Each structure stands twice: as structure tokens, then as C-alpha cells.
Amino acid sequence: MNRFADLLDMLAFTPSRNAKLSLLQDYFRTVPDPERGYALAAIARDLDIPAVKPAQLRELIASRMDAELFGYSYDYVGDLAETIALAWPEKADIRPGRNDAPGLAEVVETLQASSRREGPGLVEAWLDRLDPPGRYALLKLVTGGFRMGLSSRLIKQALAAFGKVEVNEIEELWHGLTPPYADLFAWLEGSGPKPVNAGAAPFRPVMLSHAIDARDFEKLDPADFAAEWKWDGIRVQATSERGISRLYTRTGDDISAAFPDLVDAIAFDGALDGELLVARPSGGGIETGSFSDLQQRLNRKTVTARQLRDHPAFFRAYDLLQDGAEDLRAAPFAGRRLRLEAFVSGLNPERFDCSEMLAFDSWDELAARRADPPLAVIEGVMIKRKAAPYLPGRPKGEWFKWKRDPFLIDAVLMYAQRGHGKRSGFYSDYTFGVWREPGELVPVGKAYFGFTDEELVAIDKYVRNNTIERFGPVRSVRAGPDTGLVFEVAFEGIARSSRHKSGVAMRFPRINRLRWDKPPGEADRLETLEHMIDGVE
Amino acid sequence: MKPEDLLIPRREGLYCPPGDFFIDPVRGVDRALITHGHADHARAGHGHVLATSETLDIMAIRYGADHAGATQAAGLGETIRIGDVTVTFHPAGHVLGSAQIAVERDGMRIVASGDYKPRPDPTCATFEPVACDVFITEATFALPVFRHPDAADEIQRLLRSVSRNPERAHLVGVYSLGKAQRVIRLIRDAGYHRPLYIHGALQKLCDYYESQGIALGDLRPATVDAGAKGDFAGAIVLGPPSAFGDKWARRFPDPLVSFASGWMQVRARARQRGVELPLVISDHADWDELADTIETVAPGEVWVTHGREEALVRWCAMHGIPAKPLHLVGYEDEGD
Numbered sequence: 100m101n102r103f104a105d106l107l108d109m110l111a112f113t114p115s116r117n118a119k120l121s122l123l124q125d126y127f128r129t130v131p132d133p134e135r136g137y138a139l140a141a142i143a144r145d146l147d148i149p150a151v152k153p154a155q156l157r158e159l160i161a162s163r164m165d166a167e168l169f170g171y172s173y174d175y176v177g178d179l180a181e182t183i184a185l186a187w188p189e190k191a192d193i194r195p196g197r198n199d200a201p202g203l204a205e206v207v208e209t210l211q212a213s214s215r216r217e218g219p220g221l222v223e224a225w226l227d228r229l230d231p232p233g234r235y236a237l238l239k240l241v242t243g244g245f246r247m248g249l250s251s252r253l254i255k256q257a258l259a260a261f262g263k264v265e266v267n268e269i270e271e272l273w274h275g276l277t278p279p280y281a282d283l284f285a286w287l288e289g290s291g292p293k294p295v296n297a298g299a300a301p302f303r304p305v306m307l308s309h310a311i312d313a314r315d316f317e318k319l320d321p322a323d324f325a326a327e328w329k330w331d332g333i334r335v336q337a338t339s340e341r342g343i344s345r346l347y348t349r350t351g352d353d354i355s356a357a358f359p360d361l362v363d364a365i366a367f368d369g370a371l372d373g374e375l376l377v378a379r380p381s382g383g384g385i386e387t388g389s390f391s392d393l394q395q396r397l398n399r400k401t402v403t404a405r406q407l408r409d410h411p412a413f414f415r416a417y418d419l420l421q422d423g424a425e426d427l428r429a430a431p432f433a434g435r436r437l438r439l440e441a442f443v444s445g446l447n448p449e450r451f452d453c454s455e456m457l458a459f460d461s462w463d464e465l466a467a468r469r470a471d472p473p474l475a476v477i478e479g480v481m482i483k484r485k486a487a488p489y490l491p492g493r494p495k496g497e498w499f500k501w502k503r504d505p506f507l508i509d510a511v512l513m514y515a516q517r518g519h520g521k522r523s524g525f526y527s528d529y530t531f532g533v534w535r536e537p538g539e540l541v542p543v544g545k546a547y548f549g550f551t552d553e554e555l556v557a558i559d560k561y562v563r564n565n566t567i568e569r570f571g572p573v574r575s576v577r578a579g580p581d582t583g584l585v586f587e588v589a590f591e592g593i594a595r596s597s598r599h600k601s602g603v604a605m606r607f608p609r610i611n612r613l614r615w616d617k618p619p620g621e622a623d624r625l626e627t628l629e630h631m632i633d634g635v636e
Numbered sequence: 637m638k639p640e641d642l643l644i645p646r647r648e649g650l651y652c653p654p655g656d657f658f659i660d661p662v663r664g665v666d667r668a669l670i671t672h673g674h675a676d677h678a679r680a681g682h683g684h685v686l687a688t689s690e691t692l693d694i695m696a697i698r699y700g701a702d703h704a705g706a707t708q709a710a711g712l713g714e715t716i717r718i719g720d721v722t723v724t725f726h727p728a729g730h731v732l733g734s735a736q737i738a739v740e741r742d743g744m745r746i747v748a749s750g751d752y753k754p755r756p757d758p759t760c761a762t763f764e765p766v767a768c769d770v771f772i773t774e775a776t777f778a779l780p781v782f783r784h785p786d787a788a789d790e791i792q793r794l795l796r797s798v799s800r801n802p803e804r805a806h807l808v809g810v811y812s813l814g815k816a817q818r819v820i821r822l823i824r825d826a827g828y829h830r831p832l833y834i835h836g837a838l839q840k841l842c843d844y845y846e847s848q849g850i851a852l853g854d855l856r857p858a859t860v861d862a863g864a865k866g867d868f869a870g871a872i873v874l875g876p877p878s879a880f881g882d883k884w885a886r887r888f889p890d891p892l893v894s895f896a897s898g899w900m901q902v903r904a905r906a907r908q909r910g911v912e913l914p915l916v917i918s919d920h921a922d923w924d925e926l927a928d929t930i931e932t933v934a935p936g937e938v939w940v941t942h943g944r945e946e947a948l949v950r951w952c953a954m955h956g957i958p959a960k961p962l963h964l965v966g967y968e969d970e971g972d
């Protein structure tokens with residue numbers, strides 16, 4: 100448990116992505132099977148063990164220590180598992196390295212072979228044999244309380260780097276594998292064959308585009324390319340095989356459970372690449388909803404009958420990767436597109452349609468269409484080489500995205516937070532606001548990008564010289580009608596949001612320009628943003 | 637005589653009416669007895685100061701030689717008469733020169749322990765329990781969640797991180813009095829003898845510890861003159877934690893921020909400070925040590941001050957020891 104506890108602690112405190120990758124690789128290299136496999140499953144949240152409830156943990160600690168002392172401790176620490184881990188009364192002197200501490204594999208395998216009722220008793224006995232970091236890891240493991248902030252992509256990249264294989268190979272295999280992944284590790288270490296994907300409906304690594312540059316057009320012949328709208332939904336893959344249907348994000352996360360309405364409508368054998376959007380209920384066919392409609396369905400583990408009725412999900416198909424037993428990925432885009440149209444015509448028209456192709460003879464003509472999209476939930480156009488096969492990753496020169504021009508507002512810097520890694524020591528993360536009333540700024544977004552290193556130094560200096568309050572790593576910056584720093588902020592979209600104090604949420608805000616010249620009193624008002632939303636909807 | 641006739645809290649600090657002096661007063665008074673050199677206990681501007689010679693030296697380094705009208709050094713174990721009372725200084729094991737002060741009259745003895753830690757520390761004399769009627773204890777880490785691990789093990793974690801990240805500079809936050817020198821000494825005891833780089837704020841006190849026979853090895857200023865940015869790759873740099881959010885920290889390659897403090901036990905505190913490698917090293921007694929000390933000293937009564945008084949008072953109640961919180965103001969957690 101100690102090695103796993105160390106890994107958790109280091110992952111939790113390390114801000115840098117590269118450092119996390121190397122920590123994971125070191126762990127895979129130095130820890131044997133099956134322990135490394137269970138650790139991998141735990142951090143990827145793929146571990147199925149009977150959970151112990153917080154109320155059961157409270158009972159455990161109440162049987163071991165004074166309730167009043169525990170109360171003071173919990174008030175101070177604020178996290179139940181951490182408080183119990185630290186305050187657990189040790190029976191004997193438990194030192195790091197004590198050799199009867201239970202290992203991760205012992206814990207997982209014992210729990211898997213036990214009933215839910217036996218859980219608390221097992222946990223109590225283990226707590227007596229572990230040191231505080233080990234107890235913390237155990238309690239987080241049995242309560243399912245990991246919030247590591249590690250994406251499944253990062254975990255797969257660590258595996259790929261560890262085994263010196265392509266991350267796409269891991270992604271294709273991933274959903275057919277089960278903990279503790281001995282076959283996967285054997286292959287990655289070169290001591291076993293590549294596992295055969297036993298799972299039905301595997302994920303296929305997706306093809307991504309490059310942002311197009313004005314200079315690119317000179318080199319590209321319009322006749323070689325097809326174009327279609329770029330929809331501002333979620334890029335997904337709908338896959339079905341042997342009666343198993345799944346919906347994956349572009350990073351291979353299985354989100355089937357959140358969209359049962361769409362998954363139930365998958366009545367084909369194959370794999371489609373497309374955009375998940377929500378419809379506004381209408382008689383037959385699909386009326387595309389806005390991005391705020393889509394937000395009603397995002398970030399939810401479960402979905403209510405009402406959400407299913409008011410915001411039905413649908414799939415706008417871009418590409419056909421697999422048709423029955425036939426893998427189409429090596430075929431050119433133009434050929435796949437013809438197959439796609441035939442394929443989708445046989446599907447439920449309330450749940451599936453084809454992305455419309457945009458006819459054009461010149462780049463200027465396409466530019467005109469891009470400037471005037473029929474719906475606000477379109478964020479630009481996609482340009483695809485007709486001859487391009489479907490290649491995983493982001494191959495050069497095949498697919499381009501040409502985004503609509505961003506929205507722009509002027510906003511005032513309100514708070515600044517110290518950055519990490521290369522930017523540590525600098526105030527580099529900014530919260531900015533607009534005027535709600537004269538004299539009252541309301542925060543509307545955060546930005547971390549969009550300035551040069553020199554500008555960063557200048558903003559950092561400004562923050563330090565104009566701090567009015569500090570809370571931990573955050574400084575509140577002087578901001579009034581006459582004193583303050585104005586940012587021109589660019590963003591891709593805007594929607595209403597009940598989670599934000601201002602009632603609005605921006606998509607992808609970044610700093611476009613520093614407006615040292617502009618008096619903060621002339622920055623935008625919240626009304627302006629609200630009008631933008633009305634325009635979008 | 638009641639104990640309150642011998643020592644009583646006042647706005648300025650703990651006051652002894654029959655001796656007419658204060659212990660660790662937070663503002664200038666005529667006669668002050670000082671337990672140790674941390675800024676919240678030792679202030680400038682008193683008329684007369686009685687303290688250990690090390691504490692007097694440290695006050696002179698921090699505030700200048702004229703920090704008080706007059707000073708007198710108290711030897712450990714030496715009995716000193718002040719008016720109708722006698723006082724004795726005993727080692728507190730907190731930082732170099734730290735002492736508990738025993739105040740006695742007519743067979744009644746109160747021990748004001750200041751800040752203390754019972755576990756051995758190579759940079760100062762070890763805490764000595766003193767039998768007494770009233771024991772005044774600190775409560776900085778008086779919650780059952782605070783159990784300081786072995787400091788040598790924490791230093792091993794630091795050294796492992798250094799060898800795992802040879803391209804990064806490790807910035808270790810340490811308070812300038814006590815923690816800095818103890819961490820340096822522990823690093824040396826772990827067999828690390830490469831140069832250590834220190835922030836200017838640590839220099840004088842490190843020099844002073846050296847002069848008192850505490851060898852700290854090769855210490856170099858952490859200035860750019862000392863080398864180009866790349867030269868700090870793989871180095872250990874020590875400085876006051878307040879310097880790390882500042883321009884000073886930017887000279888180091890991909891800095892890995894660490895902090896040696898008892899507060900690092902709690903994850904949220906480490907994260908708030910942006911600490912990547914929390915080291916739980918404290919110069920205060922932890923929960924078990926507070927309890928053990930009270931049991932060893934076995935006083936008739938316990939007075940609890942600065943920190944989490946309520947939890948320690950509760951513990952005393954559970955063990956049948958009369959206890960009350962002493963509400964002294966003005967003490968912060970420097971040097972934790």
C-alpha cells in the first residue's frame with residue numbers, strides 16, 4: 100500500500116504533466132504485477148470493489164477515539180478520509196517499512212472476494228497495519244474518492260511511453276482489457292504477445308485537424324478538398340458490434356451511460372465518427388439545439404426522464420470507419436463519404452443525420468459561407484482532403500479547421516493567481532470581469548493564454564503593485580472605473596450558466612490584447628454579453 | 637497562595653506580580669524574561685531582558701545590539717532571585733537557546749514552557765521535563781491529526797526527490813531561525829555533503845549556529861553571481877517560504893517547491909501554498925508528545941496557550957487533569 104500511497108501523493112502534488120507521465124512510468128517499471136495493474140485500474144477509475152460508505156467510516160473512528168477530539172480534527176482538516184487517516188489511534192509503533200502492511204493487491208483481491216457487509220471490518224484491521232499515507236490511500240480507495248485530475252489520455256500516454264508503443268495501440272485495446280492487466284504489461288515489457296481485443300465495440304483512435312493558416316490557402320487547390328460545417332457539440336464515436344453499443348469521446352472515454360437515448364437508437368454494426376448535439380423537440384426530423392441546450396446534458400453521470408424529453412441527444416455523422424466486418428479507414432475520404440450517406444439513410448432519422456457538405460469552387464466562396472453560418476452552434480468550417488485516409492492522431496496537410504472569427508470584449512482584471520511549472524513565481528492565471536452596475540464588476544471568465552513572456556512579466560508586475568488583498572496563491576487586484584488593467588478577451592462562444600455568478604459562461608476565453616491605454620470604466624457591460632447570447636440563441 | 641497570584645495573563649503577556657516581570661511580552665515592558673528568539677516571543681524595546689545567552693545573541697542579530705536597555709544571561713539550571721520569587725531556565729528543545737522558565741515562590745512552582753519539542757534535535761539542547769504545580773504548555777499542533785513523522789525520514793524523501801529530478805532546483809521553505817539550521821544539519825547527517833544554497837535571509841543565523849559549534853557544511857549564497865541558472869539544476873536551495881512567490885524564485889531552473897513545516901501534514905495546507913513536496917518537519921511537540929509530556933511532568937494543573945487550546949483541554953479532562961485555556965494574544969506560528 101505504501102508504494103501506491105507514495106504514487107498518489109506525488110501525483111496529487113505534482114502540477115506538471117510531464118512529471119506525472121514520468122512518475123507513472125517509474126511506477127509501472129518498478130512495481131510488479133498484479134499491484135501495478137490494480138493501481139492503474141484505481142487511478143483510471145476502472146476498479147470494481149465493494150465501496151465503504153462515509154457513514155461506516157464515521158462509525159469506525161467513533162469506536163476508536165473521543166468524538167469531541169475527532170470533531171475538532173475534522174473541522175480543521177476538512178476531509179473525512181484524511182482526518183481518519185491522520186487521527187487513527189495506532190495500537191503499536193507503526194513505522195514506514197513495517198513488513199506486515201497490506202499491499203494494494205492483497206487489499207483489492209480480499210475486497211473483491213468479500214461481501215459489502217464485511218468491508219468495514221476488513222478496513223479496520225488494515226488501518227491498524229498501515230502508516231498515515233497508507234491509511235489515506237486505503238480510505239480513498241475504498242470510498243472511491245479519487246480526484247486525481249488525470250485524464251484517461253494521460254494514463255494511456257504513460258503506458259505507451261513505458262512500453263514504447265503508439266498511444267493509439269493502447270486506445271484500441273483499452274476497453275477489452277480487465278484489471279490487473281497482466282497481459283497488457285507483459286506485451287509492453289516485451290515478454291508477451293500483443294493482447295487481442297476481446298471486447299466488443301472497441302474505440303478507434305480519432306483523426307484530428309490542424310488550424311488553417313492564411314498562407315496555407317495559396318498551397319491548397321480547392322478542387323482537392325471537401326468542406327462541411329464544424330459543429331460546436333462533442334466529437335464522439337458511435338460503435339456497435341455483436342449487440343454491444345458504445346459512445347466514446349474523442350479521447351476514448353466511454354460516455355454511453357450519460358446518453359442512453361442515443362445509445363439505444365444505435366441499430367447498426369459498425370463505427371461512426373460524428374458530433375453529439377441535442378435537438379429541440381419537433382415533429383419528426385432534427386431541429387438542432389444551441390450550445391446551451393447541449394449544456395443541459397453535459398457533465399452528468401445519470402440523466403433524468405425530463406432531460407431526455409426536453410433535450411434529446413442526436414448524432415451528426417462525419418465519417419464511417421467500420422461497416423460490418425469491413426474496416427474503411429484506409430479508403431479515401433470521398434469514398435467513405437458516399438458509403439456514409441448510404442449507411443446513415445438506413446438509421447433512425449430522429450437520432451442520426453449526415454453532416455451537410457458545402458459546395459464551393461474557390462476559397463473566397465467558402466470564406467463567404469463561413470462568415471454567414473445558418474446557426475450559431477456552428478463554429479466554423481472543416482476542410483478535408485478528398486483523398487485522405489482516416490489516420491489516427493493529427494496528420495499534417497489532411498484535415499483543417501477554419502474557425503469563425505472569435506467574439507471580442509473588453510474586460511477588467513480582478514484576480515490573479517500564481518502559475519505552475521515554467522510560470523511558477525508569476526501571476527499568470529487571470530480572472531476578469533465586466534460592469535454589472537457602474538462601480539460593480541462581476542467576474543465573467545478566466546484566461547491563462549494569449550500573451551507573450553514579456554507581457555506576462557509586465558502583468559505580473561502590475562498585479563504585485565496593485566494588490567488589495569491576498570488569499571493563498573490568489574491576489575485581488577485594484578479595479579475601479581479609473582484604475583485597473585483592461586484585457587481584450589477573445590472567445591469562441593457564449594451561453595447562459597446558472598453556475599456562474601454573472602449568469603454567463605464563455606467558451607475558450609483567452610487574452611487577445613492588453614489594453615493599457617483603456618480606462619477600465621470604458622470596458623464592456625454585462626448587458627453586452629447578454630445580447631451576444633440572445634444573438635447566438 | 638493560588639497559582640494566579642504568581643503568574644497571570646495580561647494584555648502585554650504573562651505577568652508575575654511578586655517579581656514584577658513578564659514572560660515573552662508582546663509589547664515593550666520594563667522587565668522581560670524571554671523563552672526563545674522567535675519574533676512572536678522575543679521583541680525589541682524592553683527595559684531589561686533576562687534570557688539564555690544564545691537567545692540574547694539571536695535577539696542582537698535580529699534587532700541590533702541595542703534592542704533592550706540592559707540584558708542579562710541566564711545559565712541553564714541556575715537559580716536567579718527576582719524580588720520575592722526565584723526563576724530557573726531549563727532547555728525546551730525548540731531552537732538554539734530555547735528555554736522553559738520555572739517561576740517559584742513559597743513552594744509553588746509554575747513552568748512556562750514557551751515553545752518546545754521533546755524529540756532530540758542535533759541543533760539544540762534536549763527538552764527536560766521539570767516537576768511543577770502548574771505546567772503552561774503550547775498547543776500549536778494540539779490535534780490528534782498532528783503526528784510528526786521522523787524528521788530523518790522526511791529528509792530521505794527530499795533527497796530521493798533530488799536524485800529523481802536532477803534537472804530541477806529544489807526550493808525548500810524553512811523559517812530562518814531553527815528550522816533552517818535543523819534541516820541543513822539533518823541533510824548533512826543523511827550523508828549529503830554537496831554545497832547547499834541559502835537565501836540571504838538565512839545567512840546571519842546560519843553563521844551564528846556555526847559559531848556555536850553546529851557544523852552546517854558548505855553553504856553558499858543562492859545568488860545569480862554564484863552561477864548561471866543551469867548551475868542550480870539538481871541543487872538544494874533553502875529560503876524563507878515567503879521568498880518563493882517572488883522574483884527571487886524565478887532565477888532557478890524549473891523549481892520544485894518544498895516546505896518543511898508541521899502544517900504540511902494537512903494536504904489542503906500544502907496545496908494552498910503551491911507546495912509540490914511537503915516535508916512534515918516541526919520544531920513543536922506533536923499531539924502524542926504533548927500528551928506524553930503532560931503525563932511525565934504530572935503537574936497539578938495545566939494551562940494551555942497559543943494554538944488549538946480546546947482539544948488539549950479536552951484531553952486533560954479525559955485524563956482527570958485540571959486544565960484551562962490561557963487566552964494570551966499576539967502569538968503567531970513563526971517557526972513551526
Ligand SMILES: [Zn+2]
Binds near residue numbers: 672674730
Ligand atoms: Zn517558537
